[in-house]
Amino acid sequence: MILQTIDSPEDLKKLNEKQLPQLAKEIRTKIIEVIGKNGGHLASNLGVVELTIALHRVFNSPQDAIVWDVSHQCYVHKLLTGRYKKFPSLRLKDGISGFTRITESSHDYFDAGHASSSISSALGLLASWNLQGRNDKVVAVIGDGALTGGLAFEGLCHAGNLDKNLIVVLNDNQMSISKNTGSISRYLSKLTMTPSYQSFKHKFDKAVDMIPYVNRNLGKFIFRFKRGLKGLFLTNNLFIDLGFEYVGPLDGHNIRQLEYVFERVKKIPKPVVVHVVTKKGRGYSPAENNPESFHGVGPFNISDGLVEKFDTLSFTESFSNKMLELGEKNPKVCAITAAMSKGTGLASFSRKFKNRFYDVGIAEEHAVTFAGGLACGGCIPVVAIYSTFIQRSIDQIIEDVALQNRHVVIALDRAGAVPSDGETHQGIFDISLLKGVPNLVMMSVSSKEDLNLCLDWAVENTNKPVVIRWPKSSCPSEHEAFQSAVVEGRGCFLSHSDFATSLISENDENKVKKVLFVCTGSLFSEVITAARSVLIKGVVADIYTLRFIKPFDSEYFLSLAQKYDAIIFAEDGVALGGISRDLERLVKTNKNTEKTKVLVKAFPDSFVANGSREQILESVGLSSNQLSMSALSLLEK
Numbered sequence: 001m002i003l004q005t006i007d008s009p010e011d012l013k014k015l016n017e018k019q020l021p022q023l024a025k026e027i028r029t030k031i032i033e034v035i036g037k038n039g040g041h042l043a044s045n046l047g048v049v050e051l052t053i054a055l056h057r058v059f060n061s062p063q064d065a066i067v068w069d070v071s072h073q074c075y076v077h078k079l080l081t082g083r084y085k086k087f088p089s090l091r092l093k094d095g096i097s098g099f100t101r102i103t104e105s106s107h108d109y110f111d112a113g114h115a116s117s118s119i120s121s122a123l124g125l126l127a128s129w130n131l132q133g134r135n136d137k138v139v140a141v142i143g144d145g146a147l148t149g150g151l152a153f154e155g156l157c158h159a160g161n162l163d164k165n166l167i168v169v170l171n172d173n174q175m176s177i178s179k180n181t182g183s184i185s186r187y188l189s190k191l192t193m194t195p196s197y198q199s200f201k202h203k204f205d206k207a208v209d210m211i212p213y214v215n216r217n218l219g220k221f222i223f224r225f226k227r228g229l230k231g232l233f234l235t236n237n238l239f240i241d242l243g244f245e246y247v248g249p250l251d252g253h254n255i256r257q258l259e260y261v262f263e264r265v266k267k268i269p270k271p272v273v274v275h276v277v278t279k280k281g282r283g284y285s286p287a288e289n290n291p292e293s294f295h296g297v298g299p300f301n302i303s304d305g306l307v308e309k310f311d312t313l314s315f316t317e318s319f320s321n322k323m324l325e326l327g328e329k330n331p332k333v334c335a336i337t338a339a340m341s342k343g344t345g346l347a348s349f350s351r352k353f354k355n356r357f358y359d360v361g362i363a364e365e366h367a368v369t370f371a372g373g374l375a376c377g378g379c380i381p382v383v384a385i386y387s388t389f390i391q392r393s394i395d396q397i398i399e400d401v402a403l404q405n406r407h408v409v410i411a412l413d414r415a416g417a418v419p420s421d422g423e424t425h426q427g428i429f430d431i432s433l434l435k436g437v438p439n440l441v442m443m444s445v446s447s448k449e450d451l452n453l454c455l456d457w458a459v460e461n462t463n464k465p466v467v468i469r470w471p472k473s474s475c476p477s478e479h480e481a482f483q484s485a486v487v488e489g490r491g492c493f494l495s496h497s498d499f500a501t502s503l504i505s506e507n508d509e510n511k512v513k514k515v516l517f518v519c520t521g522s523l524f525s526e527v528i529t530a531a532r533s534v535l536i537k538g539v540v541a542d543i544y545t546l547r548f549i550k551p552f553d554s555e556y557f558l559s560l561a562q563k564y565d566a567i568i569f570a571e572d573g574v575a576l577g578g579i580s581r582d583l584e585r586l587v588k589t590n591k592n593t594e595k596t597k598v599l600v601k602a603f604p605d606s607f608v609a610n611g612s613r614e615q616i617l618e619s620v621g622l623s624s625n626q627l628s629m630s631a632l633s634l635l636e637k
Contacts, residue, residue, distance in 0.1 A: 002026055007082050009056040009107075020255050024049045028283040030087065031075050032302055038091050039298040039420060040098050043281035043291040044143075045075040047173050047252070051141075051276055052076035054258035055169070058266070059137055062106040065125055069118030069142035069152075071099040072295070073171070074108075081107040091420040093611040098421060113424025114389065115362045116149025118142050119168060123159045126166050137167060137266055144172045145339060148361030159271045160243025166271045167262075172249065173280040173291075239273040248275025253282065292342055315470040316413055318448040320345030322455050323382065327353045333459060336371055336383045338364045344384035344413050364389050368396035368410070375406035380459055383408060387415040387427025387469060394433055401465045402439045408465045409458045415444075415469035416522040416572030417616040423607040426616075427469070431520075432577030434467055435550050441466040442549040446492065446521035448475040450482040454547065457486040471522035471572070473613065481545075489553030493560060494528075494543040496535060514540040515631045516561060518583065519570040521545050526617060527570055529624035534631050541631065549579045557583070558590055566597040566634045570627055575602035597634050601627060 002019055003026040006012055015023065027049050035042045053076070055066055061081065068074045078096065079087060082105065089095025100108040110121050122140035129136060146152060147170065159166045239246045245268055250257055258276070265272045280295075281287030286305025287294035293307070300307040326333045327349055334356045341347045341359055350357040360367045364385055371381035385393075390412055401408045415427040434442055441464050445451040451470060458466040481492040515534060519527040524545055531541035544560060546552075561567060567587060569580035580600045587593045603620050617623045621630070 003030060003079065003084060006080055006084065009061050009080060012053065012056050012080055017256065020050075020053060024053060024255075025283070027053075027076055027079055030079065030084075032284055034088055034090050035297065036300055036302040037088075039300075040091050041072040041075070041295060042284070042297050043287040043294040044073040044173075046282050046284055046287055047278040047280040048073045048141075048171060049076050049282070050253045050255045051169070051171065051258060051278060052080065054255050054262060055139065055141070056080050057255075058259050058262040059139060062109075064137040065109045065122065065139065066107070067109055067118045067122040067125070067138065067140045068100055068112060069140065069146045070115045071112035073141070073143075074100050074112075077107070078105075081105055091422075091610055093609075093615045095610055097423075097610060099424060101422075111424065113421070114392065115146040116142070116152040117155075118146075119152055119155030119159060119166075122168075123155055123162065123164070123166055126164055127162065130164060137165070139167045139169060141169045141171060144170060146362055148339070148363055150363060150365060156239070156242050156244070163243060163270050165266075165269055167265055168244070168271070168273045170248070170273055170275045171252065171278055172275060173252075173278045243271060245270060245272045246275065247272060249277045250275065252276040252278035312474040313448060314472075314474050315445075315448075315451060316343075316345040316472070318451050318475055319384070319411060319413070319455070319470070320348050322452050323349045324352060326382075326455065326459055327356065330380065330459065331356075332378065332380045334358065334374055334379045334381045336360060336367050336374075336381055338362055338367045338385055338389065340384070340386065340389075343386070344411070346384050364392040365396050368393040368408070369400040371408045371410075372396075372400040372404065372406045375401075375408050376404075381408050382411055382455075382459070384411040384413065386425075387412045387430045388418070388425045390430055391433065397434065397440070397465075398437055402437045405439045405463075406465055407463045409455070410465070410467045411455075412467060412469040414472045416471045416520070417608070417613050417622075418472055419613045419616065420610060422610045426603075426608045427471075428573045428603045428608070430467070430469060431549060431571070431573040431579055435577065435579060439465060441488075441551065443468045444521040444546050444549055445470050446476070446524040446545045446547075447478050447482045449478050450492065450521065450545075450547065451475075453483070453486050461486070462488075469520075469522070471613075473522075473525070476525045476528070486547070487553075489548050489551045490556050491547040492545045494545075496531070496540050496542055512538055512540050513566070513635050514542070514564045515566045515568060515635060516542050516544060516564040517568050517570060517627070517631070518544045518580075519546065520549070520572050520579070521547065522572045523570045523622065526622060526624040526627060530627035530631065533624070533628035537632060539632065539635065546579060552579070552582075554586055558586070558593060561587055561590075561596060562592040564596060566599070566631065568627060568631050568634065569598065569600045569602070570622060571600070571602040572622065573603060574605065575600055576605050578602055597637065599630055599634050601630060 002023045028046055031045050086096050091098045096104055099113045101111055102108050118140040122138045126138040247261055280291040298307055335346050335349045336358045337344050337346050338360055339362045341350050367383055371383045374381040412430055418425045418427055443454050445454050454468055479494055481494045517527045517531055527543055531543055534541040569583055571578050571580040580602050584598050584600050587596055587598050601621050608616055
């Protein structure tokens with residue numbers, strides 16, 4: 001087996017051309033095998049096998065830097081840079097990451113996970129090296145989907161201005177996660193790269209630039225005249241206008257052609273875009289036929305591609321069903337996604353209400369501001385974005401939605417602990433980032449019925465901007481409290497009689513100690529299990545879920561809190577800046593609760609590595625067992 005002999009790119013360079021197709025086949029087999037067990041990003045990695053082989057045969061990583069945008073497509077890179085033996089641990093606890101990580105290998109220059117950053121990062125690295133007299137090459141590999149992000153264009157503009165030999169490989173597979181929108185792919189045009197062309201263009205540019213500027217008014221005319229001459233004699237496109245040379249489009253699965261071109265673009269003394277066309281999912285028919293489903297996929301049956309699903313209804317599916325209902329009921333309701341129609345549950349809405357659905361591409365900032373514009377015009381936009389990606393649009397939420405008090409509903413999927421994807425994808429910062437924004441309402445739902453009621457309230461019963469968050473998990477069993485009417489500022493109260501009256505007799509009830517679990521909705525499953533464990537120990541354990549994180553009805557909460565010996569605050573967000581610390585201070589400073597024992601259980605001031613949801617919660621003290629033990633320990637102090 002050839003792949004087992006590759007410990008570094010130097011080993012790859014020793015292979016002859018005839019061995020490369022077999023290596024590509026072995027790489028695809030290994031990726032399918034591991035992702036079939038662990039889950040991961042399949043289609044994107046299968047599409048870049050030949051491209052990655054060519055890059056590592058031509059460039060000298062890690063002396064040369066290969067910077068992967070998002071790094072959804074870095075698995076081949078990992079296999080070719082000494083991580084073959086560790087590859088079965090991909091995305092598992094204590095295993096290697098599904099993204100590039102600087103702690104894993106010297107071949108990984110950046111921690112990646114969010115789109116559109118590679119050009120800016122690569123350009124900064126190249127500029128730093130040049131200042132130090134270092135002339136090694138820097139290559140940024142970016143997909144056509146990521147090119148829809150504004151940060152990518154900012155990087156392109158600056159790179160063209162600096163005029164350094166940054167090599168941008170545009171991996172064009174006509175998809176990001178959902179199918180691409182916009183005109184980027186249509187705009188990309190072919191430019192032939194030959195020595196004669198390069199020589200002619202250089203001489204032509206120099207000749208045109210010699211045309212003198214006589215005065216200001218004539219200067220404007222001469223400038224337009226120069227542009228006209230260049231447009232007449234030279235092939236221009238967006239990248240050329242930004243100051244790049246453009247090569248392509250090339251067959252992204254032809255290693256020989258790719259190596260030929262890469263060897264030559266290394267020698268061009270200015271920034272270059274190499275446009276490569278690949279097929280997402282190549283070599284595995286289920287992924288080729290349905291690349292969107294096999295972008296980020298859970299464990300699946302390799303023989304037929306069938307994917308494991310939730311045994312019960314997930315929060316995402318519940319949101320999907322509710323959006324169809326809202327769209328049918330109210331013609332003003334619109335839906336917006338940032339290249340994630342399926343992941344956020346809006347695919348069904350997009351099919352049924354095509355004229356009210358907008359996929360803006362990987363452009364979360366634009367999605368939010370666009371929603372503000374829709375709201376200004378009288379629509380009710382619902383923007384569905386993962387919690388980790390909403391971080392990119394905090395300024396837009398503040399300036400273009402909250403400041404102007406626009407009726408925009410922001411639905412945050414994947415809030416709290418997110419399994420397998422590691423540090424860059426945890427949804428643990430949204431509460432601390434958004435809690436302090438004026439005019440903004442923030443809600444946290446605990447079940448399907450809770451989600452339905454909160455969405456109804458956000459769309460129909462308020463004119464304020466509203467953020468609603470939920471986890472990547474199955475919906476728990478319903479409780480009567482979750483069907484209670486939405487009262488602004490108040491959560492849902494579940495007394496012990498709702499689920500365990502039989503464990504404590506009426507005669508004992510006045511003698512036993514009482515603990516109140518206060519939690520964000522995403523942690524309800526863990527908290528109710530913890531409450532039941534405490535009840536078995538003879539302690540009354542009630543639950544108050546934070547349906548409203550902001551505004552918060554402090555008076556109502558304190559009327560409940562004063563009845564308990566201890567309160568455990570469980571929050572699936574960072575403790576620093578979270579709601580739990582605020583409530584802890586509230587209890588400690590109120591005269592009716594100042595003797596009540598309190599404890600905050602939330603995410604620490606650190607990033608969270610790979611693991612299942614259960615493993616992640618265990619690592620930060622938020623598992624059901626840890627919550628119950630914390631409650632008993634607090635009562636005994």
